[in-house]
Amino acid sequence: MVTIYDIANACGCSSATVSKALNNYSDVNINTKERILKKAKEMGFVPNLQARALSTKRTWNIGVLFEDKSNSGLTHYYFSQVLQAVKEQAEEKGYDITFISKNLGGVEMSYLEHCNRRNIDGVVIACIDFEDQQVQQLMESNIPVVVIDYDSEHVSAIMSDNVRGIYELTHYMISLGHRDIVYAYGHEVYVTEERIRGFKKALEEAKIPFTEDMLVKSRYSEKQANIDAVTEILKRDQLPTAILFPDDYSAIWGINALRNNGIKVPEEISVGGFDGVEIGEMIFPRLTTIRQNTTRLGKEASLKCIQLLESKSKDNTKITVGVELIPGGTCMAPRLLQGKSPRR
Amino acid sequence: MVTIYDIANACGCSSATVSKALNNYSDVNINTKERILKKAKEMGFVPNLQARALSTKRTWNIGVLFEDKSNSGLTHYYFSQVLQAVKEQAEEKGYDITFISKNLGGVEMSYLEHCNRRNIDGVVIACIDFEDQQVQQLMESNIPVVVIDYDSEHVSAIMSDNVRGIYELTHYMISLGHRDIVYAYGHEVYVTEERIRGFKKALEEAKIPFTEDMLVKSRYSEKQANIDAVTEILKRDQLPTAILFPDDYSAIWGINALRNNGIKVPEEISVGGFDGVEIGEMIFPRLTTIRQNTTRLGKEASLKCIQLLESKSKDNTKITVGVELIPGGTCMAPRLLQGKSPRR
DNA sequence: ATGAAAGCCGAAACCGTTTTCGACATCACA
DNA sequence: TGTGATGTCGAAAACGGTTTCGGCTTTCAT
Numbered sequence: 001m002v003t004i005y006d007i008a009n010a011c012g013c014s015s016a017t018v019s020k021a022l023n024n025y026s027d028v029n030i031n032t033k034e035r036i037l038k039k040a041k042e043m044g045f046v047p048n049l050q051a052r053a054l055s056t057k058r059t060w061n062i063g064v065l066f067e068d069k070s071n072s073g074l075t076h077y078y079f080s081q082v083l084q085a086v087k088e089q090a091e092e093k094g095y096d097i098t099f100i101s102k103n104l105g106g107v108e109m110s111y112l113e114h115c116n117r118r119n120i121d122g123v124v125i126a127c128i129d130f131e132d133q134q135v136q137q138l139m140e141s142n143i144p145v146v147v148i149d150y151d152s153e154h155v156s157a158i159m160s161d162n163v164r165g166i167y168e169l170t171h172y173m174i175s176l177g178h179r180d181i182v183y184a185y186g187h188e189v190y191v192t193e194e195r196i197r198g199f200k201k202a203l204e205e206a207k208i209p210f211t212e213d214m215l216v217k218s219r220y221s222e223k224q225a226n227i228d229a230v231t232e233i234l235k236r237d238q239l240p241t242a243i244l245f246p247d248d249y250s251a252i253w254g255i256n257a258l259r260n261n262g263i264k265v266p267e268e269i270s271v272g273g274f275d276g277v278e279i280g281e282m283i284f285p286r287l288t289t290i291r292q293n294t295t296r297l298g299k300e301a302s303l304k305c306i307q308l309l310e311s312k313s314k315d316n317t318k319i320t321v322g323v324e325l326i327p328g329g330t331c332m333a334p335r336l337l338q339g340k341s342p343r344r
Numbered sequence: 345m346v347t348i349y350d351i352a353n354a355c356g357c358s359s360a361t362v363s364k365a366l367n368n369y370s371d372v373n374i375n376t377k378e379r380i381l382k383k384a385k386e387m388g389f390v391p392n393l394q395a396r397a398l399s400t401k402r403t404w405n406i407g408v409l410f411e412d413k414s415n416s417g418l419t420h421y422y423f424s425q426v427l428q429a430v431k432e433q434a435e436e437k438g439y440d441i442t443f444i445s446k447n448l449g450g451v452e453m454s455y456l457e458h459c460n461r462r463n464i465d466g467v468v469i470a471c472i473d474f475e476d477q478q479v480q481q482l483m484e485s486n487i488p489v490v491v492i493d494y495d496s497e498h499v500s501a502i503m504s505d506n507v508r509g510i511y512e513l514t515h516y517m518i519s520l521g522h523r524d525i526v527y528a529y530g531h532e533v534y535v536t537e538e539r540i541r542g543f544k545k546a547l548e549e550a551k552i553p554f555t556e557d558m559l560v561k562s563r564y565s566e567k568q569a570n571i572d573a574v575t576e577i578l579k580r581d582q583l584p585t586a587i588l589f590p591d592d593y594s595a596i597w598g599i600n601a602l603r604n605n606g607i608k609v610p611e612e613i614s615v616g617g618f619d620g621v622e623i624g625e626m627i628f629p630r631l632t633t634i635r636q637n638t639t640r641l642g643k644e645a646s647l648k649c650i651q652l653l654e655s656k657s658k659d660n661t662k663i664t665v666g667v668e669l670i671p672g673g674t675c676m677a678p679r680l681l682q683g684k685s686p687r688r
Numbered sequence: 689a690t691g692a693a694a695g696c697c698g699a700a701a702c703c704g705t706t707t708t709c710g711a712c713a714t715c716a717c718a
Numbered sequence: 719t720g721t722g723a724t725g726t727c728g729a730a731a732a733c734g735g736t737t738t739c740g741g742c743t744t745t746c747a748t
Contacts, residue, residue: 105438
């Protein structure tokens, strides 16, 4: 391994001058500088980031927290896209990303401690369980943190326009003629509250009275929870004409569950998803859903995080990223008379 | 930030002793040790990994190379599962993972240089383009490298049993009565050669003469390439009764393309995929495919990599991980007389 | 000619750890 | 009582960089 000292020797100058030459300091003669740079390249010099970090306190590392309880982390259809965008944007700015975990090497360790050990410059969080004690601790620390889809006074946030998303989807259903709509909502977290707000808003505007049975508890990205939700709904005397699921994955399993119970989609029940990931296009007919702009969410998160860490500050600005309705083939106007139960 | 010096001061001993106490050296009195550990915890000491790395030359960091040309990296249905397993296993052993990229901070940089800057302890590679000059350079370097699904004299490898996989799938098709089978193979890489071997082997055993038109060039995980492959096949005077695709994603788009052209699957043409990822279960009927053991592939890769880096050695042992046939509903016995062209 | 300013460079401290090696005390044993 | 072994500790160097600050030249206006 060749160090700046080796270069200094070869150039007949001091290591300080080499360091300055490599870092574009102004107080080094243009000729010396070029000589040093040339020699450095010749000798195959590669700076040691650990050494540099030790004195500059910058690791050029962004931590990523992606602990999804239900679907294990990286394989998540929606989050993996966000993560990809975070990664690309970070790399473009010269940062590497590192996953933050509890439980490193068999030793239970808080997220914050993990970050401190590695001297992470900043963190992007996009997990479901923001109420986790350790996540809160991290957000309240003095490490710059950007969260995706959560609202906290301590951190900056990139928000997908969930209210508008579910509002538009509901509105669309209503415009097709649906009035008996069920929203199978996800985990009881911030995003869910937001979405329920959007759901109710659309109903209200259409003067459709909201009743408790329009909400069914389910879970994001959990196959069985959504199949169970469907099973529960099918026990009712009067079936809804449309069901909205918390994400596309859930919607697809929901559709399968409906079909396994002899219900035709969309002829008997219309279905809407959320996320707009590619699996929605793979099934037939294509899933009606709300597309979240994963690329922008990820990019904005990275950029905001970098901006914060470079200014060594924290703030709690919020950036909202728009969503888009993707009409598919899983919805149609309800065929049966309202208020009349379709079979069973 | 509290350092070992602070602890030394508080304990009335030297930093050397503190370091030793923290690292379980034998030449420190049990009482002093406990006093130091207690104080360290009290003061909230967190070791600085950069400083440690500087003197030990271990970063506890494993680099991951996942550059998939077609489908962008992390969002890949198959690779993301492997990656998840690599990550989990690495973390269990106390290692963090970091993505290796060219082009860090706008500066073109070789993979090897990226690793050297960060002083990565070892690398796991699972990308498609192993022939890339930079990937080769990395494999030939003295950094411990483990590759997934590639064969090189320079590195250790974890291999999925591709030959057996495609052999079994083909064998299954033949056992259903198919003789006109097309294999739409993926990128022209090592894995593809392997699979073609397995394909031919199954034909040979069944005494079905191999002809060139049984192979169609396509690409892994590329929607359009597979749709195009289907379009090409459909131009033939005599259609095959079964098509095998290079992965599940491709198979699903292949099926959609077939259906868009009025061909019934599986009634007119049977279809097989490869990978065994969940999307194969989402469509109706469920995709017949070969399941690769992504979890084991990832775990083995991590473990092998750690074993190598801890012994500071390289070798080129190969570990093969088995595969499994998942019979679905996209295959059935061919209905039409062999040798007769089904319509058109 | 002179003093100030600007340009260029290097000594040395510093970042937070590990690790070697020698010093010292204590102990056991002949 | 002397000797060697054993146990415990710390000084100091090393890891590979960055950065401050002061000193020396050179330039330039007066």
